[in-house]
Amino acid sequence: MLYKILIVDDEAPVRDLLVDLFKKEDCQTVACGTGQEALNKLATESFDVVLLDIKLAEMSGLDLLENIRHKYTDMPVVMITGFGFDEELICKSKQYGCCGYIAKNMPVVQIIDTFKRLVKEAKEKGCSR
Amino acid sequence: MSNQVKDIFPVLIENAAALVLYLDLDGKVALCNKKTQSMVGLSRTQIIGKNWLKVLFRNKNSSLRGDMFKAVLDDALTYKRSKDFQCHLSGKNDDLRLVSWNITPILDKNDRVQGSLLLGLDITSFRERENSLKNIDDSLKNIISSINEYALYVINLDGLITYFGMGCEKMFGYTKPQIIFKHVGILHNVNKAAFELSLIFEKVRQSGRYESEMELFTRQGQAIPVRMTVNRFLDADGKLTGYIFIAKDITETKKLEYQVFQAEKLAALGQLSAGMAHEINNPLFVISGRLEILKQEKIAPEYREVLDLIDSQATRIRKLVDRILKFSRKSTLTLDKVDINQIIDLALPLVNDSQLPARKVEIIKSFAGNLPKVLGDPDQLQEVFLNMIINAYQAMPGGGLIKITTSNFENLYAQVQITDSGVGIPAANFKNIFMPFFSTKGKGTGLGLSICHNIIKSHNGSIELESQINQGTTFTIKLPFA
Numbered sequence: 197m198l199y200k201i202l203i204v205d206d207e208a209p210v211r212d213l214l215v216d217l218f219k220k221e222d223c224q225t226v227a228c229g230t231g232q233e234a235l236n237k238l239a240t241e242s243f244d245v246v247l248l249d250i251k252l253a254e255m256s257g258l259d260l261l262e263n264i265r266h267k268y269t270d271m272p273v274v275m276i277t278g279f280g281f282d283e284e285l286i287c288k289s290k291q292y293g294c295c296g297y298i299a300k301n302m303p304v305v306q307i308i309d310t311f312k313r314l315v316k317e318a319k320e321k322g323c324s325r
Numbered sequence: 326m327s328n329q330v331k332d333i334f335p336v337l338i339e340n341a342a343a344l345v346l347y348l349d350l351d352g353k354v355a356l357c358n359k360k361t362q363s364m365v366g367l368s369r370t371q372i373i374g375k376n377w378l379k380v381l382f383r384n385k386n387s388s389l390r391g392d393m394f395k396a397v398l399d400d401a402l403t404y405k406r407s408k409d410f411q412c413h414l415s416g417k418n419d420d421l422r423l424v425s426w427n428i429t430p431i432l433d434k435n436d437r438v439q440g441s442l443l444l445g446l447d448i449t450s451f452r453e454r455e456n457s458l459k460n461i462d463d464s465l466k467n468i469i470s471s472i473n474e475y476a477l478y479v480i481n482l483d484g485l486i487t488y489f490g491m492g493c494e495k496m497f498g499y500t501k502p503q504i505i506f507k508h509v510g511i512l513h514n515v516n517k518a519a520f521e522l523s524l525i526f527e528k529v530r531q532s533g534r535y536e537s538e539m540e541l542f543t544r545q546g547q548a549i550p551v552r553m554t555v556n557r558f559l560d561a562d563g564k565l566t567g568y569i570f571i572a573k574d575i576t577e578t579k580k581l582e583y584q585v586f587q588a589e590k591l592a593a594l595g596q597l598s599a600g601m602a603h604e605i606n607n608p609l610f611v612i613s614g615r616l617e618i619l620k621q622e623k624i625a626p627e628y629r630e631v632l633d634l635i636d637s638q639a640t641r642i643r644k645l646v647d648r649i650l651k652f653s654r655k656s657t658l659t660l661d662k663v664d665i666n667q668i669i670d671l672a673l674p675l676v677n678d679s680q681l682p683a684r685k686v687e688i689i690k691s692f693a694g695n696l697p698k699v700l701g702d703p704d705q706l707q708e709v710f711l712n713m714i715i716n717a718y719q720a721m722p723g724g725g726l727i728k729i730t731t732s733n734f735e736n737l738y739a740q741v742q743i744t745d746s747g748v749g750i751p752a753a754n755f756k757n758i759f760m761p762f763f764s765t766k767g768k769g770t771g772l773g774l775s776i777c778h779n780i781i782k783s784h785n786g787s788i789e790l791e792s793q794i795n796q797g798t799t800f801t802i803k804l805p806f807a
Contacts, residue, residue: 207607209608209611210607210610210611213610213611213614213615214614216614216618217614217617217618220618220621251603277603278602278603278604278606278607278610279599279602279603279606279650299606300606300607300609300610301606301609301610301643301646301647301650303613303640303643304610304613304614304616304617305617
């Protein structure tokens with residue numbers, strides 16, 4: 197197994213797709229749809245990385261990121277968004293301490309490659325920041 | 326004439342409010358009245374028998390005036406006719422009075438000159454009043470002509486222009502002789518004139534006044550947006566004799582209003598497109614992702630083709646959404662002091678890529694030296710100029726000339742003008758040209774200019790265009806100096 201990933205996205209089809217895509221990459225995945233669910237999972241299981249949608253239904257992705265950063269200092273978090281490369285969002289995500297940013301409108305192959313590269317870099321640094 | 330009246334005659338002369346003098350042939354004063362004495366400040370005995378010039382022009386500075394007066398007097402005597410003359414007279418306390426003189430030779434029975442009668446009226450205060458009126462008149466004229474966005478004209482009850490005042494010639498391009506007694510409809514849209522005017526007259530009849538915004542037309546047929554005020558024109562008896570029109574040119578106000586409106590519209594559209602793009606991106610991601618997984622399965626060749634087609638169409642949507650997001654984004658500017666000339670120079674080599682069909686296009690640069698730098702994002706500005714130059718290129722299917730000029734605009738802005746010699750843009754399209762998805766090219770997304778517009782606006786700059794069909798288009802970009 198390459199990585200154990202916690203996938204957080206409020207849209208089921210997107211969630212399911214991400215699960216299937218990363219299964220093919222020899223990753224283990226756990227998926228959930230809300231920020232609270234994600235915090236519960238993080239409390240009970242250990243993960244290599246969190247893949248987090250910026251726009252969530254209740255707690256926003258950025259709030260969740262801040263929460264995770266607070267409790268799990270070294271946990272790499274990769275943000276994913278449908279807004280494309282919005283500089284404002286990228287800036288905020290970086291401030292809140294994510295290790296990378298993926299746009300859903302990138303070609304699928306590129307999404308997977310970028311994700312893997314980001315996690316590898318984060319692990320090598322030994323720190324998410 | 327009765328004796329009584331005859332007796333009073335010398336008394337009248339003595340007390341007349343005019344200067345009266347009788348000179349003999351030697352030019353000595355034989356008679357003078359009270360007014361003369363008080364004006365020159367001498368007593369009768371000091372005057373009688375003296376040379377008239379020494380009486381009236383005692384002052385050294387007045388000898389020239391005396392000489393001129395003498396010439397007129399000699400003329401009157403020589404030709405035996407009455408003459409008029411105006412000159413200043415140094416009175417008591419050396420104050421200058423303006424006097425209007427009449428000189429009449431007095432002839433005897435044999436038609437020989439025996440003396441001359443000088444009659445002088447002090448017209449100083451009259452002239453002063455006249456001058457001050459003239460000054461008021463002049464300053465009014467100056468004031469009115471300096472308010473050049475106003476035009477004032479009057480029509481009679483038949484609708485004929487009877488007064489074409491200050492500002493009218495400038496605003497409408499007609500001279501007074503060209504328009505006086507023409508029907509006022511000439512200044513309106515031909516098709517709307519009757520309707521607009523009847524509306525105005527009705528309103529003025531009802532409430533004494535009409536005020537509204539409308540369009541008037543110059544002699545050249547150019548529309549001018551005006552704020553129009555129409556009032557009744559009454560004669561001295563209060564009878565309606567016509568209408569007074571005051572038109573204020575509101576082109577600049579309209580332009581500003583339009584720009585604000587345009588900016589708000591674009592901002593709203595930006596918000597809408599960002600939301601839409603996000604909503605499209607999620608399902609699109611699912612479609613593309615599922616396709617990717619499906620493509621790795623064993624699939625019959627005929628279905629593989631279909632999958633590829635779905636894939637390519639999904640990619641097309643993805644790219645479109647990408648552009649929309651780019652248009653809608655309030656992207657953070659990475660500001661730096663940049664040299665506009667340099668930015669354009671960097672953009673130019675990028676134009677000659679394979680996307681553009683081969684055409685004979687010549688690019689002429691005319692850059693201002695010592696152009697101060699502007700505060701801007703070099704990458705974004707480069708994108709603007711690249712876009713503009715490609716547009717210019719595409720506007721010339723038969724090839725042509727692109728002129729890129731930079732200049733210092735009033736020490737406030739770096740001005741860049743990109744002129745093509747292409748097909749031009751119809752005036753009807755001007756208002757849509759910066760709207761997203763507006764395209765006449767038949768290809769492309771129609772987002773290029775709206776992205777440029779947004780970038781320039783985020784730099785506090787402006788972008789405007791001028792265009793003539795089949796002659797070309799000029800885009801003018803102004804960016805504030807750092």
